[in-house]
Amino acid sequence: MTTPSAASRVQAIEVFEKIRSSISQVMRGQDAATRQLLAALAAGGHVLLEDFPGTGKTTLAKALAKSLGADFRRLQFTPDLLPSDILGVSIFNQRDQSFHFHEGPVFTNILLADEINRASPRTQSALLEAMGEGQVSVEGVRRNLSALFFIIATQNPVEFRGTYPLPEAQMDRFMMQLSLGYVSPEEEVAILSGQNSTHPLDLLKPVAGLEEVEVLRQATASVRISEEMKRYIVDVVGATRGYRGVQMGASPRASLALMKTAQATAFFEGLDFVGPDQVRAMAMPVLGHRLVMDPQARFSGETARGVVAEILKKVRVPV
Amino acid sequence: MNANPPAIQPQPFAPPRFLTLAVLLFWSWQSGLWLPGLLMGLALEAIPFLNPGLEFSQDDFRRVWNFCNLLGLAAVLYAFGNNDRVGGLGGLLHGAANNRAAMLSGVQSVLNFPRWLPIMLFLAIAAQKASAAGLTPATSFSPFLRWYRQKSGEITPEPMLDLSYPYLILCLFSAGIHANSGSQSYFMGMILLVAWGLWPVRSGRFHPLVWLAVFALAAALALAGDVGVRKMADFTRNLSIQWMSRLLRDRTDPKQVMTAIGEVGQLKLSGAIEVRLTVPPAAAPPEYLHLASYRTYHRQSWFTGTARDDFQEIPPLSSGASNFQLIPGRSGSRLVTVSCYLAGWSSSLGVPEGLLPIPPDCDRLEDMPDTVASLQRSGNGAVLADGPGLMIFKAGYGTGQIPEAAPDTNEDLAVPAEEVPALKETLQKMSLDKTRAATLSTQKLESLIAGFFDSRFTYRTWQKAPSPLAGQQTPLANFLLNTHSGHCEYFATATVMLLRMLGVPARYAVGFYVHERSGENSYVVRGRDAHAWCLVWDRSAAGWQTFDTTPASWLGIEGAGGKISQAVEDFFSWLHYQAAKIRWGQSTLRGYVRWLPAPVLLALLAPIVFRRWRRVRQKVVNGPGNQQVFRPGLDSAFYPVRDRLVELGHVPREEEGFAGWLARILEAKHPRLPEMQLRQLFQLHYRCRFHPRGLTPDERDELASLAAQVLHLLNH
Structure with a gap:
């Protein structure tokens, strides 16, 4: 490259x-x-x-x-x-x-x-x-x-x-x-x-x-991205699969989208590399619409965006 | 400026430019591998120029290292196959002449393995140079370290190694394994290269001239040490040849044998298995295995006398055949398979050499290994073989005729003058003399002598010091007149002397006594079964006969030993025997040796394949696994600041991220907190931690000093 x-x-x-x-x-x-x-x-x-x-x-x-x-x-x-x-x-x-x-x-x-x-x-x-x-x-x-x-x-x-x-x-x-x-x-x-x-x-x-x-x-x-950040992206996306209340998790296309948008965000912030903040900022808009919720979970008021927010809290953030 | 340097992670400590190329060229000069040396050197020098900064994960490094290992293994196998021609991969060669040539090919190829080390490890060093970090994770070398770190939760930063200088040292070592060129060029070249490598890291406190002088002194000392060690090695080598020849002369030298007669103390007897015999079903083994006979006795040693140089090559029955006839026209009805080691070494042929233990009346040798280089026999019944270190052959015997030259009227009747008085005294006790003996048959004479020893003498391996009263008595006289006890060498020597005094030609024979069964049709012969007896000339039959006067109790005494330790020893002896069979090409296993590398390679590949498979499975079944990721920048000087901020109550929240936390800290308007510096510190740390290439050394210093300042402000 x-x-x-x-x-x-x-x-x-x-x-x-x-x-x-x-x-x-x-x-x-x-x-x-x-x-x-x-x-x-x-x-x-x-x-x-x-x-x-x-x-x-x-x-x-x-x-x-x-x-x-x-x-x-x-x-x-x-x-x-x-x-x-x-x-x-x-x-x-x-x-x-x-x-x-x-x-x-x-x-x-x-x-x-x-x-x-x-x-x-x-x-x-x-x-x-x-x-x-x-x-x-x-x-x-x-x-x-x-x-x-x-x-x-x-x-x-x-x-x-x-x-x-x-x-x-x-x-x-x-x-x-x-x-x-x-x-x-x-x-x-x-x-x-x-x-x-x-x-x-x-x-x-x-x-x-x-x-x-x-x-x-x-x-x-x-914009460059380290192995560790790629791993973090994959961990976040992977966590949506099989998460409680989620019928269908996010696809590898979602991981790709998350990486690319995080790169763009980093660039807008004047950075030439991606950090966890950029990934977290993009997780909600990139992942929120891709999750298919269980009907039962949907009725009990859980939303895809809520699940993404929970996952962002649960997956260990590199510090 | 650097108040609190992060000490955990070493910075790449690159050798000076072109040193790697020079060292590799030096190595290629010394080892003769010009092209690989030049290519590798150019490649390693080019990588820093291209500066690819590849982001290798730990797994990549591990894979590279595994590949290097595989390469090393293949090289070892290749070197082994090249060297061990006779028993190893060289089994492909056929014919005695080829095999002999192969065996003589020397140890050159085994030296190739260390010479190739720089090639084998080239990928590891190239991967490090091409990687962004410029360092290799230590865990890529050791599965144990990986396991330990995984278990302990991998909180501490990954320990990193710099392979640059170790690789150069390895190259120099490998260049030292040179076969052809003189040692001075190597030594001088090495000194120069070491000086080049050390020059950039010399201390600035001293003048370069001082450094040069000290280095020259060290080089001179090293040269002196080198020469000294060489001289010492030469000296000890000479010394050990003398020792070896003394020790090996026992039972392997057809020219003389030193007896233990006259030695004080316990005779040491070994339980090691020397010979293995296999007989046809329901057949008895030969009683004795004969190695050689000796004629003249002088000062407790037996010598071959004039027969010493009458060794003659035994031609095979037909060209290229493996059967040899010892007595023309005779073939005994009995057959025994003998496995024995050749313990000596023939310096002229460069192969193992030794006397074959065969039945005394052996008339033919069958199925000899086709790698036998030479087979000679002497007038006193010794068969000297040169060939593989382990000989397995069939010996035919049973005619009762001992194939030795007819008695020599001088040597086979000679008695040393100093022994005569004691012998005369003994003969008097037996009321025997020359004239009476001439009237008796050989059998009658033998029974008289045997009866005399049986009734008055005892077998004992322990000899006490001769009593002062004995005066100038010879050990043999002491045995005959005073102690009346001794081991087989006393009995055999005394009997030979007594017979000769009586005018009957006799010889001293050395070999083994066979009595220990190890299986249905097999027998083992141990070191302690070594025996000495007489050969008597039977006038009526015009042939030699064995005559043993040692009391039969000797077997019981010598066999007394620890049963368990003996069993363990036998097991290892059996292993050694099997290994020797393969080593010397006397086993059908030889054909399988070629396949030996396959399971080893499989065993090495299996973990890689399995790991890969497991990784794939984890991704499919469990989603992302907890596989380790290379995490740079964990040694950032920022972390103490973070800990201090947490102590002050600014605990980072799970969901807010880095920028959010900083914003919250700044919002709190800590009175002593300089906003600018804090922002800059956060930015630098963020970069240090998440930029694939990390920070430059200058930026690292800046980060460290910023952290120190902020920490100072926070603390006061």
Whole structure:
């Protein structure tokens, strides 16, 4: 592995800072969520935003897209949405007597899959290949997506009427699940006054291009991680398997995601190595959505996030 | 600046640049392995330049070390196979001539093993140099240490070793095992390289000239010591050859035998098994096993006399055959299988040599090992063999004819003048003289003499000092006239002398008496069964006959010994016998020796395979196991600060992590706590602990001094 020069590290840090400050102009009081979102971006994963309506999920996705100056599509998931509505479709052209492929919204850089749990499982699964391999196969032809392909999906945790919960395989393909939560009263007041005249989203200008995101990703991958920290990650992830109340634990893909996001977090903090703090910071968003709880445990009020918190306390932290 | 240095973990203590290359080149020069030396030296010098900083786990180091062990084992087996041609892997060679050549090939190849040591351990040192820590965990060498650390909970930091200098010392040692080049070049080269290695670590308190002078003095002393040891070794080697030849002359020298006649005190008799016999079912063994006969007696020693150089090669019956005829045209009806060791050494042929214990009337030798280099017999019945150290063959006998040269009128009738008076006196007691003896048959004469010894003499292995009244009496005269007791050598010598006084030719024969059964058809002969008797010339039959006058009680006396200790000794003797069979290619086991490495290799591989299998199983069944991980930085100077902070009430919480704890401490606004220094300390420790490459020495010093400052502030 080649270590990037100090100059490119500095450049990558600047990229991160520019994107972060750009988003924070719109998303007030959501610095932690912004960092986690950017960690997923730098680690090359996808994000599932789960929160109540009106907390700014869509705004966050749009702010990121606008700050990057990347191609951005938004797709509203509904029960009657079909896979071809996502991937694209071949249409017969009368004039030259041949089929022409019309690319679907998935051929973009940043895709906002709004209310993803409203679509049927068939349609949800159309995203599996795109998320996992960065390619889609339509009508037997494989088509590559662009190098930067980042899905931000949102779902509403309270409303279950007319929804299809995401299958486990799909959940596992999201690198992390974030929730924004309600901001403090002061921040909320600031939001009100900020949007008095114009929406700050309209004022956003692109601060970084696709190449700069690539620099960020390379710098993240070069953050070093010791055997001991890898072991700690594996211990934490491994502890979820067979844990009391957990029907299905986290996969090795989860270990990989935890390592990559911890690397990104360490990089954002100016470190060139991963420590336990970075791993712990990322354990909740990376692992929380992957655990399948026992129905009985679920009824007795145990949650996957609670289990992750318990495990973080139980697995011995390297000091 | 370094107030409280962390002393647990050594820093890599690298040899000066290019010293490793120089030492390896020196080794390759001395051992003649040019290419490996050059390649290994270049590789080891190149690694620090490339600075790969690989993160090896403990397991990786362990695997490398196991591989080095396997390599060493293979080398040992190879060296063994090369050297021990006759009994070992060399069984592939066929034919006596080939085998003999192989046996003569010397001990050169056994020296190869230490010469190859630098190659075998190359991977271990290369792995250390390529690793991030630059050190090797001590536990990778010892399963016991691993077990102990696992048991004790692995709280203390992993002990680390630096192999750089030990490897160089090993290379120098290995270069010293040189076969061809002179010792001066080795010594001078070694001095230079040692000086190079020690120069960077010399004390700064003294002038370099002082250092040089001291080093030169040490080198001179070492040279003197080297020369001295060499001289001493030469001297003791000469000395020990003299000792050996004196001790071995007993019963193995066909030219003379020193008796214990006249020695005062207890005769020491060994219970070691010397010969094993196997006879056909229901057959009796030969009574005597004959080694050699002697003619002239002088000062308690028997000599071969003029027959000393009449050894003649016995040709095999047909070319390449393993049967030999001792008496042409005769073949006795009885057959015995004899296993005996050849205890001597033939310096001209470079193989073991010794006299064969065979029945006195043995007429032929069958099924001799095909590695026998030479088989000679002398006029006085001795058969001298050169060949493998263990001989197993069949001896045919039973004709009653002893294959010795006819009596020599001078030597076989000679009596030393100093013994004559006592012999005359004894003959008077027996009322025998030359004229009367001439009228008696040999049988009658034998019975008279035997009856005389039986009735008046006793067997005793213990001799008291001769009484002062005995005056200038010879030991033999003392035996005949005063003590009337002695061991077989007294009886046999006296009988020979008496017979000669009576004008009957007689010889002194040496060998073993066979009486101890060890199995249904097998017998053993021990050192204490060694015996001496007479050969009498029977005029009427015109042949030699054995004649034993030692009282029959001698067997009971000599057999008296500890039964249990004898059994234990016999067991080891049996083991030695089996080993000798394999060693000298006299066993069917020889074919299996080639497979000997297989179980050893399996035994060495099994733990590795098993460990791997167990690891896989653990992951599947139990999730993550509690396998040890290489944990660097556990010697950080931060830990005393942490302990002090905990004492002050800042106990870290399980869930908050490092940054959270620091934030909480800073929130508490400890009055004397410098925020900047504390932050910096935390950062450095975090880096020391979790960065794969750890800290640079400068950063380590900074960490130590920061910790000391903060600790000072916290304490006061």
